[in-house]
Amino acid sequence: MSSVNFENTAVAFQHKNNGQLKRSFWLFKLIASPTLVKIGGALTNLAVGLGIPIGWAIKKNIFSQFCGGVNISESKKAAHHLAKSGIGSILDYSVEGKENEKDFDFTADEIKRTIDAAENNNDIPFSVFKVTGICRFSLLEKVNAKQALSANEEAEWERAVGRVFSICEHAFKKNVSLFIDAEDSWIQDAIDELAENMMVQFNQKDFIVYNTVQLYRHDRLAYLKAMHTRLKEKGAKTAVKLVRGAYIEKERKRAAEMGYIDPIQPNKESTDRDFNLAVDYCLDHIEDVAICCGSHNEESSAMLVEKMNARGIASNDKRIYFAQLFGMSDHISYNLSHAKYNVAKYLPYGPIKEVMPYLLRRAQENTSVKGQTGRELSLIEKEIQRRKKLN
Numbered sequence: 291m292s293s294v295n296f297e298n299t300a301v302a303f304q305h306k307n308n309g310q311l312k313r314s315f316w317l318f319k320l321i322a323s324p325t326l327v328k329i330g331g332a333l334t335n336l337a338v339g340l341g342i343p344i345g346w347a348i349k350k351n352i353f354s355q356f357c358g359g360v361n362i363s364e365s366k367k368a369a370h371h372l373a374k375s376g377i378g379s380i381l382d383y384s385v386e387g388k389e390n391e392k393d394f395d396f397t398a399d400e401i402k403r404t405i406d407a408a409e410n411n412n413d414i415p416f417s418v419f420k421v422t423g424i425c426r427f428s429l430l431e432k433v434n435a436k437q438a439l440s441a442n443e444e445a446e447w448e449r450a451v452g453r454v455f456s457i458c459e460h461a462f463k464k465n466v467s468l469f470i471d472a473e474d475s476w477i478q479d480a481i482d483e484l485a486e487n488m489m490v491q492f493n494q495k496d497f498i499v500y501n502t503v504q505l506y507r508h509d510r511l512a513y514l515k516a517m518h519t520r521l522k523e524k525g526a527k528t529a530v531k532l533v534r535g536a537y538i539e540k541e542r543k544r545a546a547e548m549g550y551i552d553p554i555q556p557n558k559e560s561t562d563r564d565f566n567l568a569v570d571y572c573l574d575h576i577e578d579v580a581i582c583c584g585s586h587n588e589e590s591s592a593m594l595v596e597k598m599n600a601r602g603i604a605s606n607d608k609r610i611y612f613a614q615l616f617g618m619s620d621h622i623s624y625n626l627s628h629a630k631y632n633v634a635k636y637l638p639y640g641p642i643k644e645v646m647p648y649l650l651r652r653a654q655e656n657t658s659v660k661g662q663t664g665r666e667l668s669l670i671e672k673e674i675q676r677r678k679k680l681n
């Protein structure tokens with residue numbers, strides 16, 4: 291039995307007053323409908339595109355459920371609120387789809403500002419970035435495929451590598467741990483190579499740079515082990531965020547269209563099996579491995595708790611973190627934190643118009659077809675009923 295009770299809704303929703311709880315209930319109810327999400331998403335995009343001022347409505351509802359604020363200063367307040375319940379925040383600058391050098395430079399500077407915000411700040415234990423936020427996607431594709439680059443592209447790639455280096459160096463100097471997110475498989479080799487180089491450079495003493503391993507890929511357990519061996523040979527510590535993986539449909543579709551072997555596991559059970567084996571592998575090598583379990587899966591979280599207990603690893607051991615996204619699976623985050631485990635939440639932020647793609651993805655992910663809305667809703671409902679009985 292896990293020592294954490296994820297059913298405890300009094301703990302899970304301690305941070306929400308009755309009005310906020312009801313708002314979350316209606317929001318999840320609304321996004322449980324794929325049709326409404328589709329129509330709502332299209333209308334919202336149209337309104338934002340036409341400059342119709344609906345920002346306040348978005349901000350009060352879906353934005354405040356899933357985002358920390360429009361900038362670092364607002365997000366720091368949200369982080370402080372989470373910290374009151376012992377939960378850390380990971381400021382995630384969620385502006386996507388930029389494709390020019392000026393934007394990439396801006397994003398790199400912004401990520402450094404999130405690192406500054408995290409320096410000596412217990413509210414913010416990690417920073418994070420996506421390589422596609424600071425490098426052109428099609429260039430990453432070319433590098434990944436080991437295609438020859440033109441002289442211009444070579445120079446562009448050098449600038450991108452320079453940005454990655456300067457972000458990681460900044461984190462190292464400020465002693466802030468930093469996640470590099472995992473992305474599409476057809477650019478991930480390039481990202482892995484960058485990440486491993488940064489780990490060799492900056493993880494000699496501490497766990498600064500974290501690569502991300504997606505266990506929905508059938509080759510990733512082997513990759514995790516090989517990466518650990520390579521880093522060990524170079525005297526560096528391995529830090530990994532373990533996730534299942536977010537791009538399953540896109541991956542399967544591309545593989546089918548282009549006629550190569552699907553990089554994704556044949557089924558959910560195989561993904562779960564490799565996720566568990568990856569956790570085991572990291573715990574077996576905990577002397578030089580740090581992990582962040584990035585998951586909304588209760589079983590995975592409970593399993594890690596049990597395994598830590600069985601191995602006598604303290605709940606607050608800095609090498610092991612649990613992480614969820616802001617606005618989702620609070621029953622996991624708050625109950626883990628209540629039991630004194632290390633927990634952090636990705637706190638996405640950015641101008642409303644710019645984070646719309648992120649918000650729409652969260653809404654789509656939460657539709658009743660694939661998502662966890664049923665679970666979120668039933669827990670919120672349970673808490674509403676519990677509070678009613680108290681009055």
Ligand SMILES: Cc1cc2nc3c(=O)[nH]c(=O)nc-3n(C[C@H](O)[C@H](O)[C@H](O)COP(=O)(O)OP(=O)(O)OC[C@H]3O[C@@H](n4cnc5c(N)ncnc54)[C@H](O)[C@@H]3O)c2cc1C
Binds near residue numbers: 473506554584585
């Ligand atoms: C803090 C945090 C950070 C994250 N960072 C990243 C990141 O850097 N990169 C990234 O790609 N994702 C990232 N994710 C998203 C993550 O990969 C998952 O998409 C998401 O968390 C759902 O998986 P789960 O473990 O929470 O829950 P579950 O509901 O147990 O698992 C759902 C996942 O299982 C897998 N799956 C579902 N059906 C099948 C099937 N038929 N066959 C094979 N596999 C299947 C898919 O990966 C799916 O997303 C992050 C998530 C969190 C919470």
